[in-house]
Amino acid sequence: MRQTILEKLSILSDAAKYDVSCASSGVDRGGTKGVGNTTSAGICHTWTGDGRCVSLLKILMTNDCVYNCAYCLNRSQNDVPRASCLPEEIVELTMEFYRRNYIEGLFLSSAIEKNPDHTMERMVKILDLLRNTYGFYGYIHVKAIPGANPLLIEQAGYLADRMSVNIELPTKESLRLLAPQKNHRALLMPMQQMKHAMIESKENRKKFRQAPKFTPGGQSTQMIIGATEDSDYTILHTSSALYRQFSLKRIYFSAYVPINTDKNLPAITSAPPLLREHRLYQADWLLRYYHFDAGELLTPERPNFDLDFDxxxxxxxxxxxxxxxxxxxxxxxxxxxxxxxxxxxxxxxxxxxxxxxxxxxxxxxxxxxxxxxxxxxxxxxxxxxxxxxxxxxxxxxxxxxxxxxxxxxxx
Ligand code: SF4
Known part of the structure; x- marks a missing residue:
């Protein structure tokens, strides 16, 4: 049976909730009765580069994924409700929400539909329609799909305010174990491309004021914590290298939520490791604002943070x-x-x-x-x-x- 746009919205905004790289993904305000509910419509909030809090429509273009990452609810082998929106449908939703003053922007991600190029092409089409056909100047954060043609990444970068590629896991080995269809190099390449494009765009704007901006809000990434045996030491060193090499604005840590069973996943039956996630955010803060070095906080002999103290x-x-x-x-x-x-x-x-x-x-x-x-x-x-x-x-x-x-x- 054909799904209505609201049914698609409900499935695709729910499927997007595990992506934390759009800051306050846990916003849960309102209820089923009364007026206003931020979760059912997929609305979340984030902070822009200049410190403003903006509300976003947070949605996947599709959750019908051809990949089978062990930790992901949307992996191909899971029997979950699936939905895919046409680019025009996402545009319509965004414009409707914007006109009604529900949102100030869009956080757009996607599962891999058919292949990376096909997926990224459709995402670029959404951005192009919003910016160039509908004159939408609200905030847009879009995911770059690893493995997609660099030309598509470039087009997206000139249309979006912020882009991110999920690094997913702290090491190549962990990625190979839990997301064998992904490739560490393919994850890093768009980060490198975006870093260079941002530098080039800044240089061009010094010479020509009208030169277009490439992702003026910078790039960020997300790492899953606790789905592998990687220590905090490894996670912090990977983070520190990512900040150094790709000038990332932010790394988001996402405590692993045990939603799947898989022989390669840890046997977590209780709650996600939220305190560990919190300690990593505190350490990340020390690296970025307190002049600490990753090697000062943890060592191979003492590889994990003490959960009792910051x-x-x-x-x-x-x-x-x-x-x-x-x-x-x-x-x-x-x-x-x-x-x-x-x-x-x-x-x-x-x-x-x-x-x-x-x-x-x-x-x-x-x-x-x-x-x-x-x-x-x-x-x-x-x-x-x-x-x-x-x-x-x-x-x-x-x-x-x-x-x-x-x-x-x-x-
Ligand atoms: S690529 Fe992997 S993480 Fe992304 S939606 Fe598909 S299965 Fe999930």
Missing amino acids: PKMIWALNHIEQFPMEINKVSFEELLRIPGIGVTSAYKILAQRKVKAVSYEDLQKMRVSLKRAKYFITCKGKYYGGISMEPALIRSALLPPKEGEQLSFLL
Whole structure:
């Protein structure tokens, strides 16, 4: 029986929910009664490069995949409801939602329909219709399909605001095991192409103001966590190399959701490893904004993050010889290494130091997390930790009650 567009929307927006590279994919607001529901219509929210929060129609063009990746709900061997939209149907949905003010943009991904070229060609057609026929200037994030002709990737890049290729898994070996139809090199090639096209486009725009922009929002990727035996050390090193080589804006980690059974998948029967995902995001933050290096946070001998403490705290406990740091003397970079002190409070400390010495009370007013910082600092020469500076003692003083533990925001 022929599916209606709303039936297709329901299947394809639901199928897109496992892709987290469009930031807040977990948005779940509203219910089945009353007015407004962000999930049933496939609406999610994301942050643009300039910091605005925009609502997007998040949808797959098709979930009818010819590939059979072990971890994926849409793999060819699964018996799930399938749907495919014509490019014109996605365009119609986007324009209708946009006109009704439901969305400000589109997050478009797709399973592999027939082959990568066929899929990417259709996605480019959607973008072309939106931009050039309907004059749609809203935000568009589109997935680049690995293995597609570079010309198609280029066309998409000049029409979209952001592009991403999912790296999927941290190593070639893991990819071979769980997604044998994918090829590590084919995943990296569009990333490389996009990096060069972005540089070229910036150079061209310096010479000609009207030169077209190539993915002005940059590129990102997504990695599945916990579907293989790869350690946090491996994941972090892969992430660090990806940031370095392809100037990625962001790497999204996605805790493996056990939806399939497969001899190559781990036997996870409980919830997805969300705390591990959270620790990796904290470490990623340290690499990008706190001047840490992947090799400082984990080693081959200690390859996984401690789930009890955030990575910065663990680094501090393992380098206790570098503490206490005198808050009125250390550099900005050193301030950032103190647990409980974030970028904003480090700037506030530096600003006050120009006028007068910072006291312990001043730190409280600056909203420094003294609960953690007090074991690692002196203020005007005085130590406020109250216990001897031994990692084991600090650990037990800091350990939160196990039940109902709250995830601490990284400072
Ligand atoms: S290519 Fe793999 S991950 Fe992507 S939709 Fe198909 S089966 Fe799923």
